[in-house]
Amino acid sequence: MGAIVIDLEKCNGCTMCSRACPYQAIEMADKKARWIEDRCTLCGACLESCKFDALFGEMPVPEVPDFSDRRGVWVFVEQHDGEFHRSAFELLGCARGLADELGQEVVAAVLGNDLKEKASRLIHHGADRCILVDDPSLAYYQTCTHTHALSELVKQHRPNILLIAATHLGRDMAPRLARRLGLGLTADCTRLTIDPDERILLQTRPAFGGNIMATIVSRFSRPQTATVRPGIMTPLPADSSRTGEVSVAQVDMAACREFTRVLECVLPEEKGVDLASAKIIVAGGRPVCSDRGVSVLREFADAVGGEMACTRVVVEEGFLPATRQVGQTGQSVRPAVYFACGISGAVQHKAGMDGSRYVVAINKDPDAPIFEIADFAIVGDLFEILPALTRAMRER
Amino acid sequence: MNIVVLVKQVPNTTDVKIDPKTGNLIREGVASIINPEDRHGLEAGLQIREKLGGTVTVISMGPPQAMETVCECLAMGADRGILLSDRAFAGADTWATSTALGMAVRKLGEFDLILAGRQAIDGDTAQIGPQVAEFLRIAQLTYVRRLDAQEGKVIAERALEDGCEHIEAPTPVLVTVLGALNKPRHPTVEGILAATSERSPVEVWNAADIGVKVQDVGLAGSLTHVVRTFTPKGARDTRRLEGSATVIAAELLEALRQKEIRLGE
Ligand SMILES: Cc1cc2nc3c(=O)[nH]c(=O)nc-3n(C[C@H](O)[C@H](O)[C@H](O)COP(=O)(O)OP(=O)(O)OC[C@H]3O[C@@H](n4cnc5c(N)ncnc54)[C@H](O)[C@@H]3O)c2cc1C
Numbered sequence: 047m048g049a050i051v052i053d054l055e056k057c058n059g060c061t062m063c064s065r066a067c068p069y070q071a072i073e074m075a076d077k078k079a080r081w082i083e084d085r086c087t088l089c090g091a092c093l094e095s096c097k098f099d100a101l102f103g104e105m106p107v108p109e110v111p112d113f114s115d116r117r118g119v120w121v122f123v124e125q126h127d128g129e130f131h132r133s134a135f136e137l138l139g140c141a142r143g144l145a146d147e148l149g150q151e152v153v154a155a156v157l158g159n160d161l162k163e164k165a166s167r168l169i170h171h172g173a174d175r176c177i178l179v180d181d182p183s184l185a186y187y188q189t190c191t192h193t194h195a196l197s198e199l200v201k202q203h204r205p206n207i208l209l210i211a212a213t214h215l216g217r218d219m220a221p222r223l224a225r226r227l228g229l230g231l232t233a234d235c236t237r238l239t240i241d242p243d244e245r246i247l248l249q250t251r252p253a254f255g256g257n258i259m260a261t262i263v264s265r266f267s268r269p270q271t272a273t274v275r276p277g278i279m280t281p282l283p284a285d286s287s288r289t290g291e292v293s294v295a296q297v298d299m300a301a302c303r304e305f306t307r308v309l310e311c312v313l314p315e316e317k318g319v320d321l322a323s324a325k326i327i328v329a330g331g332r333p334v335c336s337d338r339g340v341s342v343l344r345e346f347a348d349a350v351g352g353e354m355a356c357t358r359v360v361v362e363e364g365f366l367p368a369t370r371q372v373g374q375t376g377q378s379v380r381p382a383v384y385f386a387c388g389i390s391g392a393v394q395h396k397a398g399m400d401g402s403r404y405v406v407a408i409n410k411d412p413d414a415p416i417f418e419i420a421d422f423a424i425v426g427d428l429f430e431i432l433p434a435l436t437r438a439m440r441e442r
Numbered sequence: 443m444n445i446v447v448l449v450k451q452v453p454n455t456t457d458v459k460i461d462p463k464t465g466n467l468i469r470e471g472v473a474s475i476i477n478p479e480d481r482h483g484l485e486a487g488l489q490i491r492e493k494l495g496g497t498v499t500v501i502s503m504g505p506p507q508a509m510e511t512v513c514e515c516l517a518m519g520a521d522r523g524i525l526l527s528d529r530a531f532a533g534a535d536t537w538a539t540s541t542a543l544g545m546a547v548r549k550l551g552e553f554d555l556i557l558a559g560r561q562a563i564d565g566d567t568a569q570i571g572p573q574v575a576e577f578l579r580i581a582q583l584t585y586v587r588r589l590d591a592q593e594g595k596v597i598a599e600r601a602l603e604d605g606c607e608h609i610e611a612p613t614p615v616l617v618t619v620l621g622a623l624n625k626p627r628h629p630t631v632e633g634i635l636a637a638t639s640e641r642s643p644v645e646v647w648n649a650a651d652i653g654v655k656v657q658d659v660g661l662a663g664s665l666t667h668v669v670r671t672f673t674p675k676g677a678r679d680t681r682r683l684e685g686s687a688t689v690i691a692a693e694l695l696e697a698l699r700q701k702e703i704r705l706g707e
């Protein structure tokens with residue numbers, strides 16, 4: 047815990063320490079210094095102030111623990127209605143690379159009900175082993191139930207690394223889990239590598255709305271835990287010759303208290319927009335905010351076989367649903383081609399699409415920031431360019 | 443209802459740049475604001491107080507300058523403001539931040555509802571809400587865009603990637619809110635005068651006041667550490683296409699074909 051010890055023989059009551067303490071944790075009593083434990087934060091200011099060697103500190107020293115026995119790169123497999131979320135395959139692809147570098151195994155951790163049959167798919171996509179917690183209470187996500195099951199698994203198996211998708215579900219559960227297990231947690235990573243010297247996980251993530259990238263490490267806790275932005279990591283192609291053990295772990299689910307009660311789950315009318323796995327995206331900005339604008343965009347999207355997407359402005363103006371918004375507060379996408387039509391290129395928008403392989407930007411304004419990240423720059427009116435492109439596509 | 447609102451003072455994101463020489467954030471001349479979603483959290487708290495009675499206490503951890511933020515919240519209608527400020531709190535990750543905020547909430551005593559933003563626009567982690575909830579061992583509801591508080595429970599609509607969920611939780615509960623929840627009110631002139639007057643209900647608490655050791659908060663108490671920051675590389679080799687719309691269209695499709703991008707399949 048730590049303490050400040052006062053040598054009353056040496057203390058001459060000079061009051062320096064009492065005055066140096068920022069927290070009023072040293073009082074003068076009977077012309078001697080007296081330590082008030084409750085108010086002391088162990089900052090050490092008093093120790094430096096004493097000229098008579100009357101104060102000693104027993105201070106806790108932060109030490110990097112030895113974690114060399116921690117093994118395994120774990121992926122938390124998100125599922126909805128018994129279907130594995132695509133992020134799970136992306137994370138397995140990423141985990142495979144990390145595990146190979148470390149010479150460790152990839153473990154897929156699945157929480158759900160009756161999913162054992164499906165687990166082989168996770169092996170085919172890169173896992174060496176799959177561990178399930180199988181319980182009816184895990185069929186539908188609830189914070190405390192899932193947190194309990196996963197934290198018990200982690201306590202049983204003591205992995206080295208744990209990856210969780212930075213979906214709504216992942217970002218609801220991961221911080222709760224990290225707080226429960228005393229783990230550092232890096233949010234929304236877009237790049238994960240192993241430090242060649244220290245052999246620890248380097249976790250790189252955007253912050254400040256994508257203006258800044260930060261590389262973060264967790265030296266003081268295991269597993270090194272990160273949430274990973276969906277749509278960034280590349281899944282491995284399925285290899286049905288891969289085999290691995292699928293086991294069911296025993297977790298006492300009765301020991302968990304769930305606070306919440308889900309009353310209803312409402313799915314949107316428009317189903318099946320999967321921007322994150324779209325190969326071609328045709329995105330519009332403010333100038334498509336009209337019926338004509340949306341139809342010009344849609345015709346081109348249909349002609350190239352792409353999905354329509356947009357900036358936040360278009361969603362706010364009510365011309366396309368929020369499920370089609372790309373950016374910091376929308377979807378992250380990485381198509382083969384991203385057509386940015388009438389999009390200025392705000393950082394919050396770029397944050398969601400700068401992983402695209404090729405970016406084609408069409409904008410009236412030659413100084414629009416979107417051109418800075420464009421492979422093909424077209425300075426012009428989208429109401430002329432897009433119809434011309436649609437015609438050219440149809441004529442092929 | 444006793445309501446606590448967590449608010450963070452943040453730089454206005456779009457202005458932040460990195461000094462190319464030092465690699466540090468350039469904060470000079472960058473305006474500070476209340477984290478946008480936190481204003482929605484406060485508005486929700488004020489509306490619930492108007493309906494059910496009770497008090498709204500704002501807690502913010504930050505440098506002395508964050509007093510502005512606490513005062514702005516009082517001017518909007520909060521009853522009491524706590525600024526957690528101490529050099530020992532500086533450099534905290536979300537683990538250490540949630541320790542400090544959690545200890546401060548505990549010191550306040552009884553509470554029914556804690557409101558926070560879903561995410562701060564600078565750190566962007568969205569981790570504080572759930573971590574404070576876990577610290578206090580209470581229920582959490584995140585991504586909330588509709589909220590109905592009653593005695594003893596709240597009913598919320600949580601946004602999911604596809605659709606939403608209606609969910610109920612007993613109090614005490616921590617809720618993280620989205621901007622879609624409501625339209626925050628503006629501070630009033632009387633509010634500003636009261637918030638900045640001598641009898642203003644603002645307190646500043648340091649590490650000793652909330653009963654933590656220096657080693658448990660701030661940089662020293664953090665489990666993650668930033669080892670490098672840099673500006674994302676933006677530059678691509680941009681090729682400009684010029685001429686009539688028809689010429690541009692033909693050139694672009696040909697260029698993409700050469701890059702083996704298959705359109706229209
Ligand atoms: C916290 C926060 C989160 C945000 N999250 C997101 C997000 O997730 N996604 C997002 O997109 N935005 C987000 N934003 C908003 C973002 O800052 C921008 O306001 C938004 O992206 C701008 O959209 P825009 O490019 O459509 O509009 P504008 O910036 O208005 O740009 C319109 C562009 O169209 C060009 N133009 C006009 N007419 C034509 C024409 N006929 N032909 C060709 N070009 C034309 C103009 O030159 C201009 O460059 C966020 C903002 C904040 C503060």
Ligand SMILES: Cc1cc2nc3c(=O)[nH]c(=O)nc-3n(C[C@H](O)[C@H](O)[C@H](O)COP(=O)(O)OP(=O)(O)OC[C@H]3O[C@@H](n4cnc5c(N)ncnc54)[C@H](O)[C@@H]3O)c2cc1C
Nearest residue numbers: 232233253503535536558559561562565566567568569570
């Ligand atoms: C570039 C960069 C990257 C970082 N990455 C990580 C990381 O990956 N993991 C990590 O653990 N830490 C990280 N940090 C540290 C983190 O930003 C701080 O711990 C910060 O105090 C809280 O995190 P946040 O801003 O992400 O808050 P969020 O969790 O996004 O905030 C959600 C809500 O919590 C409340 N809240 C947050 N901070 C305060 C506060 N100080 N006072 C009152 N209420 C508050 C507000 O209601 C806010 O809307 C990073 C910091 C920087 C500068």
